[in-house]
Amino acid sequence: MTQPTSHDSVRAVQWQGDQLRLLDQRCLPGEERWVTCRDAESVHAAIADLVVRGAPAIGIAAAWAVVLAARAGQDMDAILQRLRSARPTAVNLMWALDRMRGRIAAGDTPAALEREAQAIQEEDLAANRKMGHLGAALIEPGSGVLTHCNTGSLATAGYGTALGVIRAGVAEGRITSVFAGETRPWLQGARLTLWELVRDGIPACLIADSAAAHLMKSGQVQWVVIGADRIAANGDTANKIGSYQLSIVARHHGVKFMVVAPCSTVDMATPDGDAIDIEMRNPEELLSFSGKRTVVEGADAWNPVFDVTPAMLIDVIVTERGVVKNPNAKRMQNVFGTA
Amino acid sequence: MTQPTSHDSVRAVQWQGDQLRLLDQRCLPGEERWVTCRDAESVHAAIADLVVRGAPAIGIAAAWAVVLAARAGQDMDAILQRLRSARPTAVNLMWALDRMRGRIAAGDTPAALEREAQAIQEEDLAANRKMGHLGAALIEPGSGVLTHCNTGSLATAGYGTALGVIRAGVAEGRITSVFAGETRPWLQGARLTLWELVRDGIPACLIADSAAAHLMKSGQVQWVVIGADRIAANGDTANKIGSYQLSIVARHHGVKFMVVAPCSTVDMATPDGDAIDIEMRNPEELLSFSGKRTVVEGADAWNPVFDVTPAMLIDVIVTERGVVKNPNAKRMQNVFGTA
Numbered sequence: 191m192t193q194p195t196s197h198d199s200v201r202a203v204q205w206q207g208d209q210l211r212l213l214d215q216r217c218l219p220g221e222e223r224w225v226t227c228r229d230a231e232s233v234h235a236a237i238a239d240l241v242v243r244g245a246p247a248i249g250i251a252a253a254w255a256v257v258l259a260a261r262a263g264q265d266m267d268a269i270l271q272r273l274r275s276a277r278p279t280a281v282n283l284m285w286a287l288d289r290m291r292g293r294i295a296a297g298d299t300p301a302a303l304e305r306e307a308q309a310i311q312e313e314d315l316a317a318n319r320k321m322g323h324l325g326a327a328l329i330e331p332g333s334g335v336l337t338h339c340n341t342g343s344l345a346t347a348g349y350g351t352a353l354g355v356i357r358a359g360v361a362e363g364r365i366t367s368v369f370a371g372e373t374r375p376w377l378q379g380a381r382l383t384l385w386e387l388v389r390d391g392i393p394a395c396l397i398a399d400s401a402a403a404h405l406m407k408s409g410q411v412q413w414v415v416i417g418a419d420r421i422a423a424n425g426d427t428a429n430k431i432g433s434y435q436l437s438i439v440a441r442h443h444g445v446k447f448m449v450v451a452p453c454s455t456v457d458m459a460t461p462d463g464d465a466i467d468i469e470m471r472n473p474e475e476l477l478s479f480s481g482k483r484t485v486v487e488g489a490d491a492w493n494p495v496f497d498v499t500p501a502m503l504i505d506v507i508v509t510e511r512g513v514v515k516n517p518n519a520k521r522m523q524n525v526f527g528t529a
Numbered sequence: 530m531t532q533p534t535s536h537d538s539v540r541a542v543q544w545q546g547d548q549l550r551l552l553d554q555r556c557l558p559g560e561e562r563w564v565t566c567r568d569a570e571s572v573h574a575a576i577a578d579l580v581v582r583g584a585p586a587i588g589i590a591a592a593w594a595v596v597l598a599a600r601a602g603q604d605m606d607a608i609l610q611r612l613r614s615a616r617p618t619a620v621n622l623m624w625a626l627d628r629m630r631g632r633i634a635a636g637d638t639p640a641a642l643e644r645e646a647q648a649i650q651e652e653d654l655a656a657n658r659k660m661g662h663l664g665a666a667l668i669e670p671g672s673g674v675l676t677h678c679n680t681g682s683l684a685t686a687g688y689g690t691a692l693g694v695i696r697a698g699v700a701e702g703r704i705t706s707v708f709a710g711e712t713r714p715w716l717q718g719a720r721l722t723l724w725e726l727v728r729d730g731i732p733a734c735l736i737a738d739s740a741a742a743h744l745m746k747s748g749q750v751q752w753v754v755i756g757a758d759r760i761a762a763n764g765d766t767a768n769k770i771g772s773y774q775l776s777i778v779a780r781h782h783g784v785k786f787m788v789v790a791p792c793s794t795v796d797m798a799t800p801d802g803d804a805i806d807i808e809m810r811n812p813e814e815l816l817s818f819s820g821k822r823t824v825v826e827g828a829d830a831w832n833p834v835f836d837v838t839p840a841m842l843i844d845v846i847v848t849e850r851g852v853v854k855n856p857n858a859k860r861m862q863n864v865f866g867t868a
Contacts, residue, residue, distance in 0.1 A: 374711065375737050380815070388828050396815050398771070432737070432739025439774055476711065484558075484719055485720065490732070490734045
């Protein structure tokens with residue numbers, strides 16, 4: 191067993207003055223390999239190929255890509271356009287690029303852009319700690335929680351969104367058991383969330399994604415706690431495929447459903463979930479495993495990697511600006527209307 | 530692409546006069562390897578280790594194990610006891626052993642027991658064809674269906690239960706698209722169902738188990754069609770883990786839910802789902818893939834391989850004796866009370 195370390199020790203996105211180091215999440219937990227990006231194009235590739243994933247981490251990496259491009263004197267409009275195309279669903283990518291674009295328009299030097307990217311990264315970490323405490327406070331002592339995908343240090347600047355709430359809830363004694371869905375096809379839950387939890391010394395139990403309803407019926411979980419890739423103006427939430435399914439079975443069992451994400455994930459310009467672009471990825475992600483074909487040749491696969499949980503199935507959205515219980519357009523407007 | 534063959538060409542359980550040949554389902558679709566069993570103990574191992582799986586196929590294999598034991602002059606009480614222990618949830622195993630026990634008690638010779646095992650196998654094939662037509666008749670032309678696990682020729686004497694309905698429905702033009710959940714952790718859907726469908730030339734599309742709700746929301750499926758490992762007297766149905774979850778999300782979307790199983794799967798001695806023993810398997814099935822560890826050391830997993838779908842979430846149970854719509858104890862009693 192890996193020796194437990196401090197609760198937010200992993201920093202998967204590291205700026206090193208003139209280059210960006212990314213912990214290659216495709217290789218975990220078997221190997222801790224780092225990828226070094228010296229230009230914006232290699233950051234684009236790292237985002238598209240899932241070297242770095244998780245909505246907040248994608249945004250942070252893109253901000254550093256802008257810094258690399260500015261230092262190289264590249265055409266910034268073209269770079270911003272190119273980076274936006276890396277992945278369509280997580281709005282944090284667009285948010286970070288828009289923020290950097292604003293600084294470029296204001297005439298910032300590369301050094302000033304570097305400070306802006308640093309601020310984006312530091313603000314995300316601070317937001318995660320704030321959300322951790324806000325979310326944990328909603329959970330009754332002695333609760334079991336189920337999470338999906340990876341929303342921890344690997345997916346953010348550190349600590350995590352949903353996993354930050356779980357870290358805080360465990361530290362405060364509110365959460366006494368943690369279950370994680372393996373999260374097919376990419377196994378972010380199995381590979382990444384369990385890796386983080388074991389490093390932290392938090393006992394955690396993996397389940398097949400399709401065992402969630404049976405787990406809930408057994409009475410072992412009181413909350414589902416997940417992250418988000420985009421939250422629309424009415425509270426509809428795009429997140430990893432399977433989140434919508436969990437929200438339905440949670441409601442069926444009276445299990446509460448919490449979405450945890452920084453304000454940078456809230457997209458008030460998107461009215462509802464129907465307007466969110468859901469990324470379809472290569473069917474090969476389902477047809478093969480670790481490069482080995484598991485399905486007969488001639489078979490096809492349907493591989494949407496996100497889905498939309500409607501606001502009506504969400505009990506609470508937690509952000510660093512506050513919590514929105516029973517979210518709808520009006521309640522979202524009250525908190526985020528002046529963003 | 531494998532050349533399409535006849536719609537029920539695979540015979541995964543083959544009696545050869547003095548030995549039993551089993552298509553090793555752990556190796557599909559990569560390799561068509563056969564395991565030869567010359568005594569009852571090796572059949573027990575084949576059932577426990579998933580060389581042969583699927584409730585009806587397990588029952589048939591166990592009947593042949595009894596024949597092997599009788600020919601070897603073994604202690605039949607001990608053998609029957611031993612075989613019952615191979616897997617706990619599928620009642621077809623107990624049903625086939627009880628049927629063979631009855632013939633032993635009646636003083637049958639090994640040759641007569643051989644005829645009984647042959648009858649069990651042939652009756653299962655006939656039941657599947659009957660159920661195929663009964664089930665398909667309930668499906669509106671132009672429908673899409675989603676299935677789970679493998680319920681085809683590999684899981685039965687041939688043709689299949691839920692997959693038999695799908696084969697009949699496709700042949701009759703009622704079913705125009707077929708989706709299969711990959712069925713973690715053992716990937717019976719990905720490895721076995723797609724293999725059967727591609728062999729039959731039936732276009733089929735694999736999905737992650739957790740994509741089912743998103744698929745239903747897209748309007749591409751009108752029915753979920755699954756098999757069963759045990760159906761209780763009130764219609765509650767034990768089947769592969771994930772079936773219960775599918776029943777909840779199907780009801781949420783107005784998608785119909787059909788259970789297809791021979792009468793040998795109906796257990797009128799079990800009052801309801803709470804009385805069904807749910808098999809827990811080795812956590813390693815979730816922690817590793819193809820012998821390669823995918824989860825960090827120190828992590829645990831919870832691996833129930835079946836769950837129970839309550840009768841109230843089932844629209845229809847199809848057996849060779851007839852269909853039970855909106856199943857409950859009274860309607861089940863009407864059809865199976867005189868079993």
